[in-house]
Amino acid sequence: MNRRWRYLPQYLAIAPFFVLFAIFGVYPVVYSLWLSFQRWNGVSEMKFVGLENFRFLLTDSVFWESIGNTLVIWVMSTIPMLVLSVLVALGLNSSVRHKGFLRVAYFLPNVTSIVAMSLVFGSFFSNEFGVLNWFLGLLGVDPVQWLTDPWAIRIAISVMIIWRWTGYNAIILLAGLQALPQDVYEAAKLDGAGPVQTFFRVTLPLLRPVLLFSVVMSAIGGLQIFTESQILLGDRGGPEGAGMTMVLYFYNTAFADNDFGYGAAIAWGIFVVVVLFSILNWRLVQRPDGGGK
Amino acid sequence: MTLTRRRFLTGAAALGATALGATACTSPTTANPGRTTLWYSTNGLSEKVLGEAVQRFPAQKLTPNKVSGELNRRLLAALSGEAYLPDITMLGDGISTYFSATDRFADLNALGARQDESRYLPWKWQAGRSPGGFQLGFPIDTGPAALYYRHDLFAEAGLPSEPGAVAAALSTWDDYFEFAKRVKDKLPGRYLITDTKMVFTYSLAQEEQKYLDRENRYLADQSQVRRAWDRAVTAFRMGLTAGYAGAATGEGVDRRAAWTSGKEAAFVNASWITGNLKQSAPGTSGRWKVCQAPGGPGNQGGSFLAITRYCPDPQGAYEVVKWLMSPENQAASYLELGLFPSSPAVYSDPEVLAAEEFFGGQATIEVFGEIAEEVRPVYFSPWDITISDTYTDELANVESAGKDPDQAWQDARTAVERLLRRQGVLA
Numbered sequence: 001m002n003r004r005w006r007y008l009p010q011y012l013a014i015a016p017f018f019v020l021f022a023i024f025g026v027y028p029v030v031y032s033l034w035l036s037f038q039r040w041n042g043v044s045e046m047k048f049v050g051l052e053n054f055r056f057l058l059t060d061s062v063f064w065e066s067i068g069n070t071l072v073i074w075v076m077s078t079i080p081m082l083v084l085s086v087l088v089a090l091g092l093n094s095s096v097r098h099k100g101f102l103r104v105a106y107f108l109p110n111v112t113s114i115v116a117m118s119l120v121f122g123s124f125f126s127n128e129f130g131v132l133n134w135f136l137g138l139l140g141v142d143p144v145q146w147l148t149d150p151w152a153i154r155i156a157i158s159v160m161i162i163w164r165w166t167g168y169n170a171i172i173l174l175a176g177l178q179a180l181p182q183d184v185y186e187a188a189k190l191d192g193a194g195p196v197q198t199f200f201r202v203t204l205p206l207l208r209p210v211l212l213f214s215v216v217m218s219a220i221g222g223l224q225i226f227t228e229s230q231i232l233l234g235d236r237g238g239p240e241g242a243g244m245t246m247v248l249y250f251y252n253t254a255f256a257d258n259d260f261g262y263g264a265a266i267a268w269g270i271f272v273v274v275v276l277f278s279i280l281n282w283r284l285v286q287r288p289d290g291g292g293k
Numbered sequence: 294m295t296l297t298r299r300r301f302l303t304g305a306a307a308l309g310a311t312a313l314g315a316t317a318c319t320s321p322t323t324a325n326p327g328r329t330t331l332w333y334s335t336n337g338l339s340e341k342v343l344g345e346a347v348q349r350f351p352a353q354k355l356t357p358n359k360v361s362g363e364l365n366r367r368l369l370a371a372l373s374g375e376a377y378l379p380d381i382t383m384l385g386d387g388i389s390t391y392f393s394a395t396d397r398f399a400d401l402n403a404l405g406a407r408q409d410e411s412r413y414l415p416w417k418w419q420a421g422r423s424p425g426g427f428q429l430g431f432p433i434d435t436g437p438a439a440l441y442y443r444h445d446l447f448a449e450a451g452l453p454s455e456p457g458a459v460a461a462a463l464s465t466w467d468d469y470f471e472f473a474k475r476v477k478d479k480l481p482g483r484y485l486i487t488d489t490k491m492v493f494t495y496s497l498a499q500e501e502q503k504y505l506d507r508e509n510r511y512l513a514d515q516s517q518v519r520r521a522w523d524r525a526v527t528a529f530r531m532g533l534t535a536g537y538a539g540a541a542t543g544e545g546v547d548r549r550a551a552w553t554s555g556k557e558a559a560f561v562n563a564s565w566i567t568g569n570l571k572q573s574a575p576g577t578s579g580r581w582k583v584c585q586a587p588g589g590p591g592n593q594g595g596s597f598l599a600i601t602r603y604c605p606d607p608q609g610a611y612e613v614v615k616w617l618m619s620p621e622n623q624a625a626s627y628l629e630l631g632l633f634p635s636s637p638a639v640y641s642d643p644e645v646l647a648a649e650e651f652f653g654g655q656a657t658i659e660v661f662g663e664i665a666e667e668v669r670p671v672y673f674s675p676w677d678i679t680i681s682d683t684y685t686d687e688l689a690n691v692e693s694a695g696k697d698p699d700q701a702w703q704d705a706r707t708a709v710e711r712l713l714r715r716q717g718v719l720a
Contacts, residue, residue: 039717041675042369044393047717056715062708122546127536129550148693236686239693255366257679258390262715 036264046261053265063266065241066249067273073154073245074222077161082214084166086207089173090199103174106167117160118231122147125156125232150242153233157243160228165221169214176210177203216281223274226251246270320376322603328354329610332379334364337596338433338617339626346617353609372397380604381614384597388430390675391599392423399600401428404611412620416670417635421597424507430597431614432635434626436563437664438495438591439583441570442485444653446558446580450479456584456660466496466524469587473533476558484535485559487548489525489688494681495561496521498591504709505674511719518684519702525688526698534692549573561586563593564633564661571651578651583660590667595635627658637666676716683708 036053038046057063088106092099109117124131125146133143146152180203188198204211229243235252237244244252250270254263324330329350331343343357360367364383371378372394384391391398406428410418413432421430440463447454452475453462463469473485486492497503500517528534535548535557551557552574570581598618600610616622623634624642639645640662648654687705690696713719 039715041390041393043372043391043397052715056711060711126546126550128547130546145693148689150694236682239686239689240696241686255363258365258369258387258675259716 032264032267035261036268038261038264040260041258042260049261053262054268056262057265057269062241062244062249063246063269066237066244066246069154069237069242070223070225070245070247073157073161073225074219076154077158077165078215078218078222080158081162081166081169081218082211084162085169085173085214086204086211088166088170089177090203092170092174093177103171106170108167109164110168112164114164114227115231117164118228121156121160121228122232147232148239150238150240153238153242156232157225157228160232161222161225165218169218172214173207173210176207180206212284215284219277219281223247223270223277246273320374322376322378323380323601323605324358324371324377325356328356329380329604329606329613330356330358330378331381331613332358332360332364332368333383334360336630337364337383337632339622339629339632341629342617342622342625346613349616350609350613353606353613355613375603378601378603380606381598381600381610383433384430384599386420386594386596386673387675387678388421388597388599389423389673389677391429392425392427393675395423395425395427395429397602398427398429399602399604399607399610401431401600401611402426404600404608406431406611409615412638413635414637414665414668416592416668417595419670420595420673424509430599431618433596433598433618434565434623434632435635435665435668436565436592436594437633437661437668438498438561438563438586438593439657439660439664440559440561440586441566441581441583442559443555443577443580444582446480446483446555447476450476452476452479454582456582456655459582460584463584463587466492466588470528470531470533473528473559474531477533480558482556483558484533484551484556486528486533486535487557487560488534488536489529489692490685491561492525492528493521493685493688494593495586495591496524496588497681498593499586499589500591501669501671503671503673503677504680505672505676505718507672509674509718511713522684522688522702526691529688529692529698536692552577564657565594565631567657568631579653581652582655583652583657585660585664590664590669592665592668592671595633633661633665635665637662640665676712676718679712680709683712 037048037050039049039053040046092102092106096102127133127145127147128143130146132146136143144152146156184202184206185198188202193201224247225245226247229237229245229248230251232238233243235248235256237248237252246266247270250263250266253259253266333343338357340357340359343355347355347357358379365385365387368379368382368384414435417432417435421432422428440459442459444454447459452472453459463472469485476483476485497517500521502512502517504515504518505511535551548557552570553576555577571578598614600607600614604610618636620634620636620638620642623632623636624639624645626632627634627639627645634640634645640658645658646656649657684705687696687701687708691698691701710719
C-alpha cells in the first residue's frame, strides 16, 4: 500500500475536528476580514470600499471610548474580585463547618444564566425603585443614579462581574492554597512570623502562579464584557456610552444597525487589542523571577 | 465481518463526510418546501386569525412560524444564504432597508394590490412602497401617537380633565410644557414628560420630513430635527422630565413603577404602549384617558407583510395576506393584541368602539383612529433608527450627565454626518 494511503484512516479519524473548525472557525474569520473591506447592509449588493472602514475606525471616538470603558470596567472588577477571592479562599481553607456546601454556594453565581442575573441586577440597581437605593435611603444616604450616571453605571457592571467571578476564582485559589507545602509554614512559625506576616511573606508569593492564572482568565473574560451591559443598559450602552464595551459596540453596529462591513472592521480592531493584551500577559508570565515557564 | 478499529474509523469518517455532503447539497430555498411559510414576531400577528387562515387556505398549506428574537436578523441571514427563507414575512418600520433589494421580493402590485389599496390608510400604504414604485409591504398595524393622561390627577390639579377640553388646552408643545409646569406646581412630584427622548421622538414624528428624502439624500434643511431637539431641551431646562432617561427607556422598572405610583401622570406615546400600561399598572385602571397629542398627529412604528421572490405561489400567498389583513381580521387582532388597524373601516366597527374600563369608559380607538387618518406621509430611511438613536443618546447625556446642550447637538450632528459619509449617503 502506498505510504500516503496507509495513514488515511487516522487522517479521517481526526478530520471531523478540522472539517468543523474550517467551517465554523477559519471560514468566518477569513470572511469577516474580507467583509471589513466592504460596505454591506446584509441584503443589498456589497460595495468594496478599500480601507475606508479602518480609516473610519481609527478616528471613531466611540470605538476608542469603548476600549477605554472595557479596560476601566476590567480593572474595576478584577482588583476587588481578586482581593475578595483570596479572602474567601482563606476562609474556606481554614477549618469552618459545612465546607462542601459553602464551596458550592460560592460557585453558584458562576453557573447562573447571565441574562437572568442581569435582569435581577436591573431591579436591584433601578434608580428610584431599586432595592439598593431603598437600602441607601434607610441609611440616610441620597439615592445614586446607578443606571444613568456614567461612573455609577461602570460600578454597577463591575459589581455584577465581581459577584459572578469571586466564587469561581476562590475555588481555584483554594486548590492552590491546599497544594502549598506545609514545611514552609512550619519554618515560618519557628522563625516567629505572625499570621499577617505569614500571609504576605509566604502565602501570597507562593500563590503567585495561581493568581496569574486568575488574572489571565479574568482578562479573557474582561475583554469580552457584553451581556451585563446589553441587558442592563440596552444596545447603546447608556448615558455617555459609559457601559459601551468593545464587543457591545461591535454587536450594535453589525446586528442592530445592519452595518456588517464596519462591524467586521470593529471586530478586527478588537482582535488587535486582544493581541496586544496577550503579549502583555505573556511578558508578565515570562518574567524571570515570576516562577513561570 | 469483525469490527476492527481501522474499519470502524473508516466507516465513521465516511459517514461523517456523507452527512456533511448531504446537508450541503440539499438545503432548501424556502423553510418548508411545498408549504407556505409565514414568519411573524411575537405578538406581531394574532395567532387566532392565523389559525383560521390555516383552515381557510388548504391549498397554500400555510405554516405560520413565530420567530423569537429579532426577525429582521434571521431574515437577513436567510437572504444572504438563499436558504430556509420564508414565503411570507413580517417587516418592521425598517422596511426601507429592503427597498434596495426589491429583486428578492414579489411586487404586490403585480398580484392585484392596486384593487386593495383604497381600503388602507394612504400614508401607510405608501410607506410600504419603494421610491421606484415597487409595492413591497402590505400594511399590518400602525402606531398613531396620542397623549395618555391621568384624568383624576388633572382634575385634582384643577385643570381640564375631559379629552376634548385637554386636547383644546394642549394644542402645541409649548402649551403642554406650561400645563406640565402647572401640574407640577400644584402636585409636586408628578411629571407629564417621561424624558427628553419622548419629546424629541414624538415631536419629530409629527413633521412632514425626517432626515432623508425618498431618494435617500440627506435633507439640506434639517430644521425639523433642530425644532424637536430644542423642544426636548426646553422640557429639560424647565425641569419637567421625570428623570430616568437612558436606562432602556420604556421597558424600565422605574417607568412602570412611576405609572403605578402616579409619578408619571401623562405621556405621549404610540398606541402600542396600551398593553404595556395595562399590564404594568393594573391598579390605575379607570383613571387614564387619551386625547390628541400636543403638536399634532404623528405615527411611530408599525409593520408590514411581504412576499419573497422564492415563494413558488405568490398569488396564493397574496390571497392569504389579503385575508389576514382584511378589516374584520384587523379588528380581531386589535381586540386581541392591540395591533392598531391600518384599515380605517375598522375605526367605526361597533365591536371595537366598546367602552374601555381601563380608560374610564372611553373608546380610545375614536381618538387614535382620528389621529391615524390625519398622519402625513413621511419617508423612513434605512438609517433613521440609528440617526434617531444618535440624537436621543446625546439628549440622555444632557439630561443625566449634565452635558452642555449645544455641545451635545454639535456632537450628534457630527456623528450623524460621519455615519452617512461612511454609508455613502454624503460625499
